Amino acid sequence: MMDVLKKVPVREQDAKVRAANFEEVCLGYNKEEAMEEAARxxxxxxxxxxxxxxxxxxxxxxxxKVKDGDIEAAYQIISEDSSLPAVCGRVCPQESxxxxxCIRGIxxxxxxxxxxxxxxxxxxRENGIKPAGAKEKKGKKVAVIGSGPAxxxxxGDLARMGYDVTIxxxxxxxxxxxxxxxxEFRLPKQAVVEKEIENVKSLGVKIETNxxxxxxxxxxxxxxxxxxxxxxxxxxxxxxxxMGIPGEQANGVFSANEYLTRSNLMKAFRTDxxxxxxxGKKVAVxxxxxxxxxAARTALRLGAEVHIVYRRxxxxxxxxxxxxxxxxxxxxxxxxxxxxxxxxxxxxAWVCGMKCIRMELxxxxxxxxxxxxxxxxxxxxxxxxxxxMSLGTSPNPLISSTxxxxxxxxxKCIIADEEHGRTTKEGVYAGxxxxxxxxxxxLAMGAGKAAAKGIDEYLS
Amino acid sequence: xxxxxxxxxxxxxxxxMVVEAKRVAKSCQPGQFVIVRTDEEGERIPLTICDYDxxxxxxxxxxxxxxxxxxxxxxxxxxxAFHDFVGxxxxxxxxxxxxxxxxxxxxxxxxxxxxxxxxxxxxVKWLHEQGIEADVIVGAKTKDLLILxxxxxxxxxxxxxxxxxxxxxxxxxxxxxxxxxxxxxxxxDTCVAIGPMIMMKFVCKMxxxxxxxxxxxxxxxxxxxxxxxxxxxVTVGGEVKFACVDGPExxxxxxxxxxxxxxxxxxxxxxxxxxxxxxxxxxxxxGCGNCTDGGKE
Ligand SMILES: Cc1cc2nc3c(=O)[nH]c(=O)nc-3n(C[C@H](O)[C@H](O)[C@H](O)COP(=O)(O)OP(=O)(O)OC[C@H]3O[C@@H](n4cnc5c(N)ncnc54)[C@H](O)[C@@H]3O)c2cc1C
Ligand code: SF4
Ligand code: FES
Numbered sequence: 034m035m036d037v038l039k040k041v042p043v044r045e046q047d048a049k050v051r052a053a054n055f056e057e058v059c060l061g062y063n064k065e066e067a068m069e070e071a072a073r074x075x076x077x078x079x080x081x082x083x084x085x086x087x088x089x090x091x092x093x094x095x096x097x098k099v100k101d102g103d104i105e106a107a108y109q110i111i112s113e114d115s116s117l118p119a120v121c122g123r124v125c126p127q128e129s130x131x132x133x134x135c136i137r138g139i140x141x142x143x144x145x146x147x148x149x150x151x152x153x154x155x156x157x158r159e160n161g162i163k164p165a166g167a168k169e170k171k172g173k174k175v176a177v178i179g180s181g182p183a184x185x186x187x188x189g190d191l192a193r194m195g196y197d198v199t200i201x202x203x204x205x206x207x208x209x210x211x212x213x214x215x216x217e218f219r220l221p222k223q224a225v226v227e228k229e230i231e232n233v234k235s236l237g238v239k240i241e242t243n244x245x246x247x248x249x250x251x252x253x254x255x256x257x258x259x260x261x262x263x264x265x266x267x268x269x270x271x272x273x274x275x276m277g278i279p280g281e282q283a284n285g286v287f288s289a290n291e292y293l294t295r296s297n298l299m300k301a302f303r304t305d306x307x308x309x310x311x312x313g314k315k316v317a318v319x320x321x322x323x324x325x326x327x328a329a330r331t332a333l334r335l336g337a338e339v340h341i342v343y344r345r346x347x348x349x350x351x352x353x354x355x356x357x358x359x360x361x362x363x364x365x366x367x368x369x370x371x372x373x374x375x376x377x378x379x380x381x382a383w384v385c386g387m388k389c390i391r392m393e394l395x396x397x398x399x400x401x402x403x404x405x406x407x408x409x410x411x412x413x414x415x416x417x418x419x420x421x422m423s424l425g426t427s428p429n430p431l432i433s434s435t436x437x438x439x440x441x442x443x444x445k446c447i448i449a450d451e452e453h454g455r456t457t458k459e460g461v462y463a464g465x466x467x468x469x470x471x472x473x474x475x476l477a478m479g480a481g482k483a484a485a486k487g488i489d490e491y492l493s
Numbered sequence: 494x495x496x497x498x499x500x501x502x503x504x505x506x507x508x509x510m511v512v513e514a515k516r517v518a519k520s521c522q523p524g525q526f527v528i529v530r531t532d533e534e535g536e537r538i539p540l541t542i543c544d545y546d547x548x549x550x551x552x553x554x555x556x557x558x559x560x561x562x563x564x565x566x567x568x569x570x571x572x573x574a575f576h577d578f579v580g581x582x583x584x585x586x587x588x589x590x591x592x593x594x595x596x597x598x599x600x601x602x603x604x605x606x607x608x609x610x611x612x613x614x615x616x617v618k619w620l621h622e623q624g625i626e627a628d629v630i631v632g633a634k635t636k637d638l639l640i641l642x643x644x645x646x647x648x649x650x651x652x653x654x655x656x657x658x659x660x661x662x663x664x665x666x667x668x669x670x671x672x673x674x675x676x677x678x679x680x681x682d683t684c685v686a687i688g689p690m691i692m693m694k695f696v697c698k699m700x701x702x703x704x705x706x707x708x709x710x711x712x713x714x715x716x717x718x719x720x721x722x723x724x725x726x727v728t729v730g731g732e733v734k735f736a737c738v739d740g741p742e743x744x745x746x747x748x749x750x751x752x753x754x755x756x757x758x759x760x761x762x763x764x765x766x767x768x769x770x771x772x773x774x775x776x777x778x779x780g781c782g783n784c785t786d787g788g789k790e
């Protein structure tokens with residue numbers, strides 16, 4: 034007998050097995066399991082889950098269709114509000130969004146909304162269901178900068194409205210963080226991300242890779258010389274931060290971005306690719322977000338003993354709960370309330386240890402979180418040969434510094450209004466991490482949608 | 494795909510290719526670089542731009558084979574294509590934005606070492622086109638390894654060639670030539686040195702003594718080339734800089750060369766392995782000792 038208070042368990046690769054491979058950890062529901070889980074939803078009149086969803090997907094609506102076994106209809110309902118459901122179902126922080134608000138969660142576990150969304154999207158993809166394209170052309174050109182979730186969503190929506198859209202991407206592959214940041218074992222590239230990008234292309238969107246806006250061509254040139262009527266900037270927040278502690282320039286200290294890009298975009302984890310990656314024996318990953326978990330679990334799969342070093346306590350870990358849980362299952366060691374003060378090096382400038390200090394939580398700071406303070410005299414040395422810094426990222430100034438009239442705030446984030454994504458420059462819109470600083474896939478997607486609407490209003 | 498319209502071996506292990514890349518050709522300036530990739534599995538390789546033809550949309554690159562990825566590049570022929578070719582990246586040389594009349598009054602010295610002759614060439618050529626003649630020292634290990642001598646001759650004020658073994662031109666390192674020229678009564682207000690890290694280090698040591706401000710172009714390990722990964726970080730004047738966006742040119746007297754050289758070694762063993770894999774395919778089973786020695790330069 035099934036326990037209605039609990040989620041239908043989702044099948045996963047065994048922790049010991051997956052710790053040594055790059056295949057997807059979570060295997061998802063099959064149709065029976067999905068229908069069973071969908072039946073747990075009580076179809077609330079005043080559905081709280083929708084309020085928790087940044088793009089207000091009609092959650093009880095699609096779950097109802099899943100319950101009836103009409104998966105195509107479920108997918109179409111999700112598609113009205115989300116253009117990357119197979120991605121969001123996998124990477125959204127559901128526990129603090131839809132599932133966090135679910136009525137079922139008050140007594141028992143919430144409905145597994147993320148897994149159901151993923152199932153509907155995967156089913157649609159496997160059954161060749163595609164989003165519908167534009168009926169008529171508008172005869173106007175829009176340039177989209179960056180092919181992450183914000184750019185892909187904005188481009189897809191504009192194409193559906195009939196605009197002639199070109200995405201410009203600096204890297205050699207489209208997808209943004211979805212291809213260079215989030216690892217294969219959490220978000221399969223060929224099976225999921227590439228297919229989502231193909232869907233966007235099938236709407237008529239052109240993607241020009243290897244174009245760095247601000248270097249290869251500027252926004253002003255796109256508008257004046259190449260005939261683009263409007264521009265959307267979805268260039269993300271890719272600039273990695275470092276701590277500024279002694280020894281950080283040593284060989285064996287990497288930004289999480291570098292480490293993950295080598296493994297994900299450049300496929301360094303495979304033996305048939307040329308790009309090298311350091312396969313450390315003992316790795317410390319500094320930070321506690323999704324990026325830190327991804328870097329740690331990548332290092333683990335490349336054969337290392339891995340420690341997460343985080344200055345606050347478990348409660349404050351900003352990563353998705355599921356990732357922390359998976360990381361622990363796989364054998365990642367959590368050194369919480371610990372902060373690095375110096376990276377030690379050998380005579381050839383290679384990392385040979387990391388000096389840390391213990392922390393304790395003091396008074397709450399401006400963000401409401403209790404501020405970590407050093408415990409005097411508690412320094413100790415960790416024996417590591419690789420350190421991966423995962424301290425957050427900020428927007429790259431390449432575009433703002435080369436576009437006249439485009440204003441940024443003191444964190445270098447592009448200033449844009451939330452409702453339409455309008456920037457301080459006429460005809461130029463922006464959204465996603467480039468505006469908010471590093472955030473989430475779903476927020477970037479929502480911003481892309483809002484800007485598509487804004488651009489449509491502007492050009493009509 | 495980016496078509497290779499011309500490919501030739503300039504000398505042993507140094508190749509020149511002219512590539513069709515319209516956007517790069519339209520906007521590039523001396524001092525900037527590109528990142529290329531031969532195929533789907535290829536590494537992203539940063540290369541300084543050697544020349545460009547804006548009308549035809551062509552960009553010239555020159556590279557030396559040092560590992561698996563550059564070896565694969567060398568196998569490409571005229572009519573083949575690069576999978577990826579992105580740029581221009583980095584900042585243009587400082588003088589590009591300076592006032593021409595002020596520049597005309599400056600006495601400039603360029604020092605090129607080995608394959609570093611290639612990135613020096615467009616800078617000297619640009620100045621020449623503005624009516625400014627700069628002196629150029631080109632150093633090579635031996636006569637056979639000298640590249641672009643004729644091209645450089647056409648754009649340089651005075652060209653001084655020196656070979657380490659004395660087989661051609663002057664004899665000895667480029668630093669010796671700098672010293673000789675100054676001793677001969679030459680005066681320089683500024684120097685630009687591009688070549689192997691070790692050469693730039695010693696040129697800077699020399700020009701510091703001679704009190705000639707010196708710009709160098711750094712070539713650290715890179716991945717994206719857009720400021721996203723920090724692999725390219727270097728310490729300049731005690732501050733951490735990302736060479737791909739803040740450089741690649743920096744004040745040579747402020748650069749921490751020892752650190753930069755050590756950082757270049759990070760993947761030596763890894764690259765060495767990939768190199769052997771590319772050359773020998775599955776026949777390589779380790780044990781020969783080369784793996785730990787790196788893709789020899
Ligand atoms: C390792 C990692 C794990 C994450 N895990 C999660 C997760 O589990 N759940 C979640 O919700 N979020 C997660 N995030 C955050 C999420 O991925 C981002 O918030 C989201 O991708 C932002 O989307 P975006 O479209 O704004 O930017 P991005 O995805 O960063 O895309 C920006 C694109 O623009 C390109 N670009 C930049 N500058 C230029 C230029 N000048 N010219 C042309 N192109 C340019 C970039 O190359 C990039 O492809 C994670 C992030 C990382 C790094
Ligand atoms: S809050 Fe939970 S139970 Fe209510 S409609 Fe949403 S998913 Fe269903
Ligand atoms: S090469 Fe990645 S930041 Fe410079």
